[in-house]
Amino acid sequence: MKKNKQIIKKIALSRIRFLFERADEIFPKDQDLANRYIELCQAYSRRANLKIPKELKRRICHSCKRFLVPGVNCRYRMQSRRGKGSHVTLTCFICNNKTRYYIKKKNPKIRQEKKENSP
Numbered sequence: 001m002k003k004n005k006q007i008i009k010k011i012a013l014s015r016i017r018f019l020f021e022r023a024d025e026i027f028p029k030d031q032d033l034a035n036r037y038i039e040l041c042q043a044y045s046r047r048a049n050l051k052i053p054k055e056l057k058r059r060i061c062h063s064c065k066r067f068l069v070p071g072v073n074c075r076y077r078m079q080s081r082r083g084k085g086s087h088v089t090l091t092c093f094i095c096n097n098k099t100r101y102y103i104k105k106k107n108p109k110i111r112q113e114k115k116e117n118s119p
């Protein structure tokens with residue numbers, strides 16, 4: 001049974017990636033079809049109990065669940081604050097929803113300490 005679930009997840013992930021590629025291709029011609037592909041992706045991920053990979057998830061609006069293409073129906077803005085790290089704000093033009101995600105800053109001090117501790 002355990003092996004079966006792994007196979008289902010593998011198939012679902014490959015289908016999700018395929019559908020995202022097709023959605024990217026078809027978007028300039030037919031936006032409704034691209035949105036339909038995204039709906040199917042979400043259905044596959046629910047069915048297989050699988051998370052959509054980060055880089056793909058950020059191309060779906062969190063609120064209206066539509067496919068986002070930067071410069072066409074969404075906008076990316078990067079902001080940095082000293083000490084707090086920087087974040088990217090993603091604005092959807094359809095529903096005006098703003099999603100914010102943080103970018104982790106690599107700490108050079110931690111790296112040096114790790115190098116010193118390791119033999």
Ligand SMILES: [Zn+2]
Binds near residue numbers: 062063092095097
């Ligand atoms: Zn939206």
